[in-house]
Amino acid sequence: MSATASPPKTEQVALLVTCLSDLFRPQIAHAAVELIEKFGYWVDVPRQTCCGQPAFNAGEKDKTRILAENMISLFESYRYVIAPSGSCAATIKVHYPELFSEGSPEHEQCMKLGEKTHELSGFLVDVAKAALEKKSLPDARSMRIAYHDSCSGLRELGIRSQPRKLLGDRLGVDISEMSNSEVCCGFGGLFCVKYPEISTRMVDNKIVGIEKAEADVLLGGDLGCLMNIAGRLRRLGSETRVYHYAELLTDSDPGPAIGYQK
Amino acid sequence: MQVTSRYFRTTAREALLDEDLRAAMGRAEGGFIDTRKMAVEELENFEEYREFARKTKNHVLAHLDYYLTQFESNVLASGGQVHWAGNGEEVNRIVLDICRRPDIRKITKGKSMVSEESALNAGLEAAGFEVVETDLGEYIIQLARETPSHIIAPAVHKTRQAVTDLFDEHHREAGYSRVVERLDIVNQARQVLRDHFCTADVGITGANFLIADTGSIALITNEGNGDLTANLPNIHVVVTSIEKVIPDMLALGGFLRLLGRSATGQIMSVYTTLFNGPRRIDDLDGPEEFHVVLVDSGRSEILGTQFRDILRCIKCGACMNHCPVYTSVGGHAYGWVYPGPMGSVLTPLMVGQKKAPDLPYACTLNGRCKTVCPVMIPLPDLLREHRNNLVEMGQTGVVQRWGMWLWSIVARKPVLYSMMTSLYVLKLNLLARMVPAFQRGSFKYIPMMGAWTSSRDFPVPQASTFQSQWKKRALHD
Numbered sequence: 001m002s003a004t005a006s007p008p009k010t011e012q013v014a015l016l017v018t019c020l021s022d023l024f025r026p027q028i029a030h031a032a033v034e035l036i037e038k039f040g041y042w043v044d045v046p047r048q049t050c051c052g053q054p055a056f057n058a059g060e061k062d063k064t065r066i067l068a069e070n071m072i073s074l075f076e077s078y079r080y081v082i083a084p085s086g087s088c089a090a091t092i093k094v095h096y097p098e099l100f101s102e103g104s105p106e107h108e109q110c111m112k113l114g115e116k117t118h119e120l121s122g123f124l125v126d127v128a129k130a131a132l133e134k135k136s137l138p139d140a141r142s143m144r145i146a147y148h149d150s151c152s153g154l155r156e157l158g159i160r161s162q163p164r165k166l167l168g169d170r171l172g173v174d175i176s177e178m179s180n181s182e183v184c185c186g187f188g189g190l191f192c193v194k195y196p197e198i199s200t201r202m203v204d205n206k207i208v209g210i211e212k213a214e215a216d217v218l219l220g221g222d223l224g225c226l227m228n229i230a231g232r233l234r235r236l237g238s239e240t241r242v243y244h245y246a247e248l249l250t251d252s253d254p255g256p257a258i259g260y261q262k
Numbered sequence: 263m264q265v266t267s268r269y270f271r272t273t274a275r276e277a278l279l280d281e282d283l284r285a286a287m288g289r290a291e292g293g294f295i296d297t298r299k300m301a302v303e304e305l306e307n308f309e310e311y312r313e314f315a316r317k318t319k320n321h322v323l324a325h326l327d328y329y330l331t332q333f334e335s336n337v338l339a340s341g342g343q344v345h346w347a348g349n350g351e352e353v354n355r356i357v358l359d360i361c362r363r364p365d366i367r368k369i370t371k372g373k374s375m376v377s378e379e380s381a382l383n384a385g386l387e388a389a390g391f392e393v394v395e396t397d398l399g400e401y402i403i404q405l406a407r408e409t410p411s412h413i414i415a416p417a418v419h420k421t422r423q424a425v426t427d428l429f430d431e432h433h434r435e436a437g438y439s440r441v442v443e444r445l446d447i448v449n450q451a452r453q454v455l456r457d458h459f460c461t462a463d464v465g466i467t468g469a470n471f472l473i474a475d476t477g478s479i480a481l482i483t484n485e486g487n488g489d490l491t492a493n494l495p496n497i498h499v500v501v502t503s504i505e506k507v508i509p510d511m512l513a514l515g516g517f518l519r520l521l522g523r524s525a526t527g528q529i530m531s532v533y534t535t536l537f538n539g540p541r542r543i544d545d546l547d548g549p550e551e552f553h554v555v556l557v558d559s560g561r562s563e564i565l566g567t568q569f570r571d572i573l574r575c576i577k578c579g580a581c582m583n584h585c586p587v588y589t590s591v592g593g594h595a596y597g598w599v600y601p602g603p604m605g606s607v608l609t610p611l612m613v614g615q616k617k618a619p620d621l622p623y624a625c626t627l628n629g630r631c632k633t634v635c636p637v638m639i640p641l642p643d644l645l646r647e648h649r650n651n652l653v654e655m656g657q658t659g660v661v662q663r664w665g666m667w668l669w670s671i672v673a674r675k676p677v678l679y680s681m682m683t684s685l686y687v688l689k690l691n692l693l694a695r696m697v698p699a700f701q702r703g704s705f706k707y708i709p710m711m712g713a714w715t716s717s718r719d720f721p722v723p724q725a726s727t728f729q730s731q732w733k734k735r736a737l738h739d
Contacts, residue, residue: 017728017729019683021728022683022727022728023686023687023727024687024721024723024724025721025724026724026725026726026728026731027724029728029732030731045728045729045732047676047680047729048729049672049673049674049675049676050673050679054666054669055669055670056646057627057646057649058649058658058662058666059622059646059649059650059651059658060653060666060670061653063666066670066674067670067673067674070674151626151627151629151630152629155628155629155630155632155633156629183586183628183630184586184628184630186586186626187626188625188626188627188628189626189627190623191623191625191626191627192713192714193711194713195271195274195587195623196713196714196716196717197274197275197278197717198274198278198587198590198591198624199626200717200718201278201590202586202590202626205586205590227720227721228718230719230721231704231714231718231719231720231721232717232718232719234718234719235706235717235718235719256703258721259703259704259720259721259722260702260703260704261702261703261722
């Protein structure tokens with residue numbers, strides 16, 4: 001980054017890193033930063049923890065409320081808040097207001113924060129009106145790419161066409177659609193460890209769809225789902241590689257897939 | 263019906279090993295989803311009907327006393343009788359009181375999920391009556407001595423082979439031969455049931471809608487068994503629940519457009535029949551007595567809670583057909599009358615949360631059920647509401663309680679959080695470096711994480727946390 005002075009916070013984009021990307025795959029967050037910066041935005045990453053999604057879905061409303069208050073004070077002064085995850089963005093956008101009674105100042109704050117919070121592809125396509133240049137990926141043409149629509153992004157935020165558009169522009173390939181692209185992969189946050197057997201059956205059903213689409217690569221927008229699918233594929237000895245869609249949109253080589261090393 | 267919901271974990275695990283169940287559910291799932299989609303697309307303003315249905319039901323639920331008394335007085339005016347049942351015991355007692363006459367022996371039954379709640383069949387059989395289920399699916403599971411696993415397709419878990427064996431076992435003595443083909447199976451059931459229809463003394467059916475301003479019962483079926491059950495015996499008893507009342511025929515028109523499409527992907531089910539009181543003097547047929555048993559069983563209590571929306575349910579089954587958990591484990595695992603998403607909301611309310619502690623968690627909150635529900639019940643939100651209640655009641659397990667507590671302490675403090683996450687990433691990376699087998703980029707096993715690693719690899723984290731990498735970048739700049 002250059003030595004130019006940073007713009008005021010109200011002009012900056014804050015990245016909501018998301019816990020899973022922070023811990024297990026920083027490359028996704030780096031990709032998100034690169035993509036947002038590409039369209040002229042100044043990106044900041046305030047020191048953050050978790051949006052509270054696991055607590056919210058476990059029924060721990062009080063604990064979620066405390067985390068939500070932290071997040072509000074951390075992010076409310078930025079122009080946009082962008083997450084490379086549909087479920088984290090939806091937690092803020094859709095569910096934060098449910099934590100506070102309507103008419104309260106906190107509820108009002110949540111509504112305002114929600115308005116400027118976006119899932120990455122939704123932001124790039126719908127807000128930044130991004131048109132990505134085509135990049136020359138040596139084997140992109142022969143590569144079959146399937147896309148898993150993570151449930152929160154799909155049903156709570158309407159993320160479906162956006163990542164497909166970005167991938168189409170950038171890679172010049174069409175998605176090999178799976179018949180079950182909109183069916184839950186069985187991750188479900190704590191669900192996958194609470195009911196591992198059911199979760200495994202669900203991810204196996206997802207893999208049937210991946211195999212039918214003859215996909216070399218599976219993409220998606222939520223690392224939780226992707227770790228679940230990638231982990232099961234790897235265990236079954238499949239050749240299909242799994243990435244977050246943002247990793248394939250950057251200028252650099254995406255490197256090893258989730259669960260692989262150089 | 264006996265509640266076994268607290269064993270969900272075990273029964274679900276067993277169900278996953280049942281290959282017949284997997285085959286049966288796999289076939290059903292595809293059929294239900296594709297046909298529904300086509301039927302919904304055929305109706306241009308389907309969404310407007312959903313909104314209409316939601317509003318209509320909300321209105322009725324807000325004025326339930328008014329519509330129920332209107333319905334009652336119109337049933338009485340057409341010569342029928344109305345019985346109010348507060349709970350399951352009362353349902354069985356009322357029906358037994360109607361049936362206890364010297365000349366009554368055989369009872370035919372159309373499909374009624376409400377009667378399953380109080381195990382009415384068992385109650386009638388214990389009192390010496392012969393009860394014959396006449397819906398094909400219900401008949402099959404009655405022979406198998408099982409309970410329904412789906413609210414509109416009670417035997418959806420059965421393969422054709424299983425039905426062949428079952429019919430052979432039960433029909434052989436009466437001189438029937440073994441049937442294998444679908445059509446032959448249906449025809450044999452039809453023949454066996456026809457004898458029962460003609461010799462039954464009482465017919466018990468459920469109801470899909472109760473029309474307040476005419477006192478009519480709307481019964482919607484695909485087999486016509488409901489009509490034969492209702493019309494041939496001298497006594498027709500309708501066992502139904504209080505939330506099924508709707509204002510008028512106009513409303514019925516709206517609901518009919520939604521029900522067939524949502525349930526079976528039909529534009530309209532095959533038989534839609536309205537019953538109005540007993541046979542009138544110039545009627546050629548019909549029962550001489552017409553009884554409506556209006557069942558509460560906890561519904562009026564739900565009305566006053568944050569779960570009120572579940573009472574809009576028209577029992578179409580779309581939520582379970584689209585639920586990846588239901589289609590994986592089948593309906594029996596849920597342990598009571600109503601399975602799938604609507605069941606996971608309703609069961610804890612009707613039998614008590616302590617008897618069904620797992621059901622609210624048996625869901626990934628993927629939201630697909632909510633998008634197909636014809637009356638727009640926010641099912642995932644209601645399941646989350648159950649979870650909130652379980653947390654407040656201290657009914658979650660020790661692991662979850664302490665885990666959540668510890669996690670929330672860490673997540674509240676950014677400095678502590680970044681220390682802990684960095685340490686965790688470091689630990690996993692050291693572990694990966696120490697064990698050569700993990701240098702492939704994935705763990706096959708991690709202590710304390712067996713629930714994940716028993717069936718899935720877990721990725722080795724990339725070097726360090728993003729936030730620590732970002733801090734270095736900021737310093738570098």
